[in-house]
Amino acid sequence: MRELDALRAECERIEATLATVSADAWERPALGEWSVHKLCVHLTRGVGRLAAYLGQPVEGSAVKDRVSYFQYDPAEVAPGVAARTAREAESLPAADVPQAFAAAWRDSVAKASEAGRDRIMATPFGAMHVQEYSATRVLEAVVHHMDLRRALDRPADPDPQAADITVEILEGLLDGPRPRNLGRDRFVLVATGRIPHDDPRFPVLG
Secondary structure: OHHHHHHHHHHHHHHHHHOOOOHHHOOOEEEOOEEHHHHHHHHHHHHHHHHHHHOOOOOOOOOOOOOHHHOOOHHHHHHHHHHHHHHHHHHOOHHHHHHHHHHHHHHHHHHHHHHOOOOEEOOOOOOEEHHHHHHHHHHHHHHHHHHHHHHOOOOOOOOHHHHHHHHHHHHHHOOOOOOOOOOHHHHHHHHOOOOOOOOOOOOOOO
């Protein structure tokens, strides 16, 4: 499955980045009010959702795909995400994050591979095929890896296939073609509101 190959490759890059985070860097500002520690706790949960949701019962047919999954109101979702991340960060010390992240993504990839691309699974926004939900995990991994590397004063370094899937989803959320002067990495940052742009269609994802 292309999406799982991309998720695996991106997570391996994230592992390499996590291995270089010094003890004093975990409390650096990373994303909004999140420190590097909290960002990585959120990222760890994100890549582990495939395994978690595959273990839940689901009824009916798929109602969401990789693009419509992200068509929600951030103002409604963000407070719950922030509160959950704060709680989880209290129980996952920074020193344990790299090991927890490695275990989470490997479990997800293994369980999704076993389930197969056409298996229908539960998600917070409705039932989805494994292949489609896997693509959303790729986007989460790519975008938050960029956040992590920016917090560490390092350039973006996404896996090419994972970045392509991320761009495809963000372009699907955009009304019309993306501005021609935006390269791949800058488009991801603009489309997710990390850097400003004068095109009023941005951001498409908060």
